[in-house]
Amino acid sequence: LVSEDGVHRWPVIQGRPVLFPNMNVPIVNADHHVSNPLPTSALALIYGTRGPVLHLSAGGSADRFDHVIEVEAAIFRHTDLVADSHRLPFADEAFEVVIALNAFEHYHDPQLVAREILRVLRPGGRVLIHMAFIQPLHEAPRHFYNSTRYGLEAWFHGLETEKLHVSDNFHAGHSLAWLASECEAALRTRLSSPSADAFLS
Numbered sequence: 001l002v003s004e005d006g007v008h009r010w011p012v013i014q015g016r017p018v019l020f021p022n023m024n025v026p027i028v029n030a031d032h033h034v035s036n037p038l039p040t041s042a043l044a045l046i047y048g049t050r051g052p053v054l055h056l057s058a059g060g061s062a063d064r065f066d067h068v069i070e071v072e073a074a075i076f077r078h079t080d081l082v083a084d085s086h087r088l089p090f091a092d093e094a095f096e097v098v099i100a101l102n103a104f105e106h107y108h109d110p111q112l113v114a115r116e117i118l119r120v121l122r123p124g125g126r127v128l129i130h131m132a133f134i135q136p137l138h139e140a141p142r143h144f145y146n147s148t149r150y151g152l153e154a155w156f157h158g159l160e161t162e163k164l165h166v167s168d169n170f171h172a173g174h175s176l177a178w179l180a181s182e183c184e185a186a187l188r189t190r191l192s193s194p195s196a197d198a199f200l201s
Helices: 040-047 110-120 149-155 172-190 193-200
Strands: 053-056 068-072 095-101 121-130
Touching: 040 095, 040 121, 053 110, 095 110, 110 121, 110 149, 172 193
Parallel strands: 053 068, 053 095, 095 121
Antiparallel strands: none
16 A cells, blocks of 8 residues: 555555554464353444444454444454554544443553544543453453543543443453452462362362
């Protein structure tokens, strides 16, 4: 991919432009890799929007939508382009909706990503964010932040909040079960199986 003036060049891998700074060869995931299903809130926004939708850190989405642009830091089955969420390669006010699910904990500067989302969002546009609050370390070393609702509100200062809540997949019971599972695994691998069994009982 070459700019009109011929000054800038970007690689194209499997038909996807790689616009991520200093990345020549992204990770390519197999097409059979499918991420968690989109929640009903995301599907409602996608189906209810005629204009362009930006899906950041989309992963291996199950379905392809003509008006949804999927951006990732790697190539998945429906990735449209590889780009850095901290430096989105889109014009101001390009999208009616922006979706970022389970991604903000993996951005090294989430406030900058929030500003980029607000920049590319059209006036009156909508944003859907799912964000980690009480979660163990995952996808190390690319897990930087968990956030309270107040942190999320601060990052998106100036945006009118339509709904801010704890979704079913982030409720306290889920978080405690995940933490207990991590403790059990650590005891089993670092101490002994009897210690892990005692913990479980």
